[in-house]
């Protein structure tokens with residue numbers, strides 16, 4: 215329920231006494247957030263920054279770090295600037311604050327220029343109403359925004375700069391973000407504004423790096439215990455399971471209607487698992503860097519909409535790692551998304567020997583790559599391998615899992631602390647038995663060799679930041695930094711193998727061979743005959759489309775009632791909107807399509823302006839013809855296009871190959887009505903035809919440096 219804001223109090227006035235001050239702060243906490251008292255070191259952090267002191271605050275995931283800057287924003291007139299690496303997090307926090315009647319906004323490319331202008335107007339006014347402004351690190355780096363901040367500060371209105379997820383500044387951390395480096399300019403431009411750095415990453419080297427990089431001056435360093443008593447830790451051994459997909463499916467089903475996150479190393483696993491779970495009646499969606507920004511935001515929207523909470527939803531009951539994470543830090547951070555409401559929750563890790571080998575390969579590739587590029591990175595690469603070994607020990611060791619987590623962060627605790635809230639403490643004999651079986655299974659496994667050699671050497675997620683879950687949609691201020699987990703689609707397979715197995719000297723033909731192998735492998739995985747027998751669980755049925763239309767009609771009618779008269783034809787408008795969803799995400803499958811419909815319904819249900827809807831669907835009159843024409847692209851061609859794009863092109867700026875390959879590689883929407891698109895050649899066909907063309911045109915120049923160079927450039931092997 216929305217409350218009227220408590221009048222802002224200037225606590226630095228007559229309430230000088232610490233006790234009174236504390237009482238006033240607790241009052242703010244109770245009034246705005248409904249919490250009875252501060253947790254852990256929150257109060258100390260708040261008092262430090264309110265007194266103008268820098269502060270480094272290390273608290274576990276879900277420990278309540280946000281409160282350390284949200285309360286100061288309410289305790290003084292002026293603005294608190296919050297820097298966050300993840301737009302979804304910003305959106306989510308701003309939404310939650312607004313619901314509580316607190317004036318908060320975020321600036322990012324996802325907003326309309328109208329919204330942005332409004333925020334800027336407020337900032338430029340003598341008395342901004344904003345209390346918290348969330349921005350991306352990229353925006354801080356722009357001179358325009360920095361000079362705006364300087365002006366606000368000049369008017370005495372910039373109270374605090376909070377750097378959330380501050381470990382992103384350190385290349386020693388598991389989520390290093392180059393854009394965070396730019397934050398070092400904050401201190402030089404705004405020397406006397408206190409800075410609060412917040413993180414849940416406990417590695418001492420990272421802490422030092424954060425303090426040094428942000429140039430914190432004699433900061434108050436606050437550290438809390440990392441124990442998450444409400445999380446039950448468990449490991450399952452893939453090599454001992456008949457079918458880990460089925461196992462996860464059962465786990466999720468038996469957990470009931472709860473919210474869960476499943477982390478996978480690779481996009482393909484993410485997609486496969488997601489469609490497997492959907493096919494088994496579990497509502498889920500894949501979310502990874504292979505999706506475009508809109509799609510990702512759409513999935514996130516859906517996630518948010520189910521309980522009006524975001525990626526950091528408090529009620530996540532289970533976090534599952536379907537592949538072993540690369541470090542204890544990453545594991546802690548991700549598993550820590552469970553149970554932020556302090557209620558009993560579960561962390562489940564599926565450990566498999568193949569996964570272990572694959573991660574070892576990734577990390578050792580990173581090591582050799584970094585050794586080549588810079589000797590100074592040597593220590594970093596070695597560190598990543600020893601970090602991973604801790605993770606392996608977590609899975610393969612028999613002792614208390616909680617103790618292992620805490621010890622990896624330098625906390626010495628007794629296993630009694632666990633109170634049987636991990637599988638190793640609760641079922642020690644069973645775990646001992648599993649580990650014994652695992653040893654036997656592995657011996658057999660090794661004797662037989664690993665089945666998926668190509669797979670295990672496939673992932674090119676060599677840069678540490680590529681495995682990060684943090685991401686920004688492209689920000690107006692600069693290019694985007696799409697840093698979420700990367701994977702091994704066919705192109706990546708070939709790319710990584712060509713990088714790892716062959717030196718730069720290897721010939722183009724070897725690389726082409728590899729690409730062809732990768733392609734074969736990709737298509738084998740998606741073998742049509744295998745697919746043909748199976749009904750496509752992710753297909754969008756006519757029935758689903760019809761029910762989506764009905765949902766949209768309902769939302770339009772509600773908007774009509776709420777806004778006092780919409781001058782639109784409900785049926786035609788809903789058909790238009792549904793078509794739009796289908797056009798955008800029809801090819802991507804049911805979950806994305808449903809998500810887009812949900813997003814549109816939400817948009818209709820929340821808009822406060824009738825003109826917004828009429829303008830949007832007003833397009834119908836002029837574009838209905840186009841819609842009819844654009845509907846239902848030829849399925850085979852569009853699927854093929856999608857696969858090609860994913861497999862071979864895979865990244866941005868691929869126009870060159872695309873346009874040379876075939877005219878049919880145009881997006882199907884742009885094909886004129888009735889035009890049957892010619893078949894798209896496979897990548898092998900394309901490469902072979904190019905090879906023979908080039909051989910014909912200049913036989914003597916076969917494998918000449920020029921051709922190799924061009925081919926290399928086109929295929930972006932390097």
Ligand SMILES: Nc1ncnc2c1ncn2[C@@H]1O[C@H](COP(=O)(O)OP(=O)(O)OP(=O)(O)O)[C@@H](O)[C@H]1O
Nearest residue numbers: 249251252253274275276277278279280281414528
């Ligand atoms: N003093 C408090 N009493 C009770 N609940 C609190 C208190 N402070 C924060 N919380 C709640 O704890 C939850 C986690 O808070 P928050 O998101 O700030 O954690 P965090 O430390 O930033 O975690 P993360 O590292 O995941 O970002 C929120 O639901 C918040 O409302």
Ligand SMILES: [Mg+2]
Nearest residue numbers: 279280378379
């Ligand atoms: Mg946080």
